[in-house]
Amino acid sequence: MLKVTCAIIELHGKVLVTQRSEFMREPLLWEFPGGKLEQGETEEACLVREVYEELNIHVRPLKRLTPVMHQTKNHLIELIPHICTYVGGVIHLLEHIAFEWVDPSALQKYNWCLPDVPVVEEYLRLKKMT
Numbered sequence: 001m002l003k004v005t006c007a008i009i010e011l012h013g014k015v016l017v018t019q020r021s022e023f024m025r026e027p028l029l030w031e032f033p034g035g036k037l038e039q040g041e042t043e044e045a046c047l048v049r050e051v052y053e054e055l056n057i058h059v060r061p062l063k064r065l066t067p068v069m070h071q072t073k074n075h076l077i078e079l080i081p082h083i084c085t086y087v088g089g090v091i092h093l094l095e096h097i098a099f100e101w102v103d104p105s106a107l108q109k110y111n112w113c114l115p116d117v118p119v120v121e122e123y124l125r126l127k128k129m130t
């Protein structure tokens, strides 16, 4: 099983969403930044590392949401979301092709990677927006 963390990064009431490039798996779909958990790594350390590697910003994990299991053609993915706060740095896109800071009320308009859909729903429930 592939454990993948993803960061719902909050700043001033908005949330950061990123678009996968045409060269990545799941091209052009929107996701929360993150990536595969390495051997011996905590979920929090993975998030901090991946977000820095992909976006050049620092975040601090605040709250773990419910993991989502998803079977792809090749592997079973466990997507592990954490709400994070933005700590600092300027965004440089190193893997994605686009990013947006969005109001939570607009999150459902994006064309999400499939496993992210229940993550968005749980986040909106938590924010009392659904």
Ligand SMILES: Nc1nc2c([nH]c(=O)n2[C@@H]2O[C@H](COP(=O)(O)OP(=O)(O)OP(=O)(O)O)[C@@H](O)[C@H]2O)c(=O)[nH]1
Residues within 6 Å of the ligand: 004, 005, 006, 025, 026, 031, 032, 033, 034, 035, 036, 037, 077, 079, 113, 114, 115, 116
């Ligand atoms: N980062 C991230 N990956 C996601 C999300 N949702 C989702 O299904 N995935 C899937 O999780 C898998 C791993 O993601 P990734 O390719 O970004 O991980 P990584 O940076 O560690 O991989 P790499 O170093 O091999 O490029 C991919 O198959 C991706 O499609 C999400 O919200 N964020």
